[in-house]
Amino acid sequence: MKPAPFTYHRPHTVEAATSLLREHGDDAKILAGGQSLLPIMNMRLAEPAHLVDITAIGELRQHTETATGVRYGAATTHMHIEDGLVPDVTLGLLPHAAHGIGYRAIRNRGTIGGSLAHSDSSAEWPTVLSALDAVVHTASADGGRRIPVRELLRGFFTTALDPAELIVAVEVPRLPEGTRWGLYKMARKPGEFAESLAVALRHGDELQLWLGAARDVPIRLTGTENLIGDRAGGSPDLSVADLVETVGADTGADGHSRQLHAAAVHRALRATERQDSHV
Numbered sequence: 001m002k003p004a005p006f007t008y009h010r011p012h013t014v015e016a017a018t019s020l021l022r023e024h025g026d027d028a029k030i031l032a033g034g035q036s037l038l039p040i041m042n043m044r045l046a047e048p049a050h051l052v053d054i055t056a057i058g059e060l061r062q063h064t065e066t067a068t069g070v071r072y073g074a075a076t077t078h079m080h081i082e083d084g085l086v087p088d089v090t091l092g093l094l095p096h097a098a099h100g101i102g103y104r105a106i107r108n109r110g111t112i113g114g115s116l117a118h119s120d121s122s123a124e125w126p127t128v129l130s131a132l133d134a135v136v137h138t139a140s141a142d143g144g145r146r147i148p149v150r151e152l153l154r155g156f157f158t159t160a161l162d163p164a165e166l167i168v169a170v171e172v173p174r175l176p177e178g179t180r181w182g183l184y185k186m187a188r189k190p191g192e193f194a195e196s197l198a199v200a201l202r203h204g205d206e207l208q209l210w211l212g213a214a215r216d217v218p219i220r221l222t223g224t225e226n227l228i229g230d231r232a233g234g235s236p237d238l239s240v241a242d243l244v245e246t247v248g249a250d251t252g253a254d255g256h257s258r259q260l261h262a263a264a265v266h267r268a269l270r271a272t273e274r275q276d277s278h279v
């Protein structure tokens with residue numbers, strides 16, 4: 001299928017983009033990599049009268065590294081992160097996550113800002129960047145905001161962004177040295193969205209567990225964290241069966257989904273125990 005007719009705009013500055021967004025309001029859509037928006041338009045599930053392509057805005061492709069983290073321009077592609085063309089302050093977690101997104105052709109065009117704005121809980125960035133407590137910076141004709149990813153994501157395809165608000169950057173905090181991470185994606189086959197996506201971060205006795213694809217937004221598994229924290233020495237002896245009940249309580253899932261999420265969490269936890277290799 002083909003999209004409904006639209007007027008194409010390709011501004012070169014953030015100011016020009018936000019002014020177009022204000023001018024056209026709900027009739028306009030931002031186009032970044034197009035890897036989610038264009039299929040939706042082709043299926044006529046969205047019929048914006050104006051498309052504001054942000055890929056010619058140089059500022060959105062830049063990055064800045066500081067002592068506390070990295071600020072990535074919103075149009076940084078999954079490929080840039082996967083291939084190490086931008087700095088990584090997460091001890092390899094971001095490149096590993098990027099590598100698992102779709103296929104290479106999708107990673108060449110899809111962007112970190114577009115993935116967050118799309119807010120699909122089975123996608124990599126919403127869960128990984130929630131776990132890392134990343135923050136987005138936005139711009140609009142009325143000014144800018146700083147929104148933690150955990151507050152940005154409000155539901156399936158729903159965010160805290162106003163229609164005329166553009167994500168300009170994503171700020172990722174530096175993981176403390178010695179942090180061990182595990183990420184496990186369950187998908188029917190490589191290149192597909194996750195059916196379960198577990199992220200575990202361990203630093204000393206501190207453990208954080210996040211899960212995507214279980215609800216409409218990524219969730220933190222606090223009950224499971226407590227179960228593991230109560231075990232002396234962490235979780236080496238825990239089996240999937242030990243986790244099923246508490247993961248079920250954390251997610252509200254039952255039956256097959258509960259088993260699937262418990263297995264993903266178990267594998268992410270196991271990956272944190274292998275310091276030099278991650279699943």
Ligand SMILES: Cc1cc2nc3c(=O)[nH]c(=O)nc-3n(C[C@H](O)[C@H](O)[C@H](O)COP(=O)(O)OP(=O)(O)OC[C@H]3O[C@@H](n4cnc5c(N)ncnc54)[C@H](O)[C@@H]3O)c2cc1C
Pocket residue numbers: 029030031032033034035036037038039054074075100101102103106109110111112113114115117118122123124125161165166167168191192193194
């Ligand atoms: C076959 C296929 C498989 C895929 N598999 C995976 C997968 O396994 N894991 C995964 O994570 N993703 C997957 N994706 C999605 C892919 O990662 C997309 O790149 C991503 O979801 C959207 O990024 P984009 O830059 O292409 O955004 P676009 O498609 O251009 O835009 C998506 C939405 O975000 C809005 N938007 C874009 N940029 C901004 C911005 N800077 N500020 C505000 N709003 C903005 C757009 O208006 C639109 O509503 C897959 C896609 C396809 C087609």
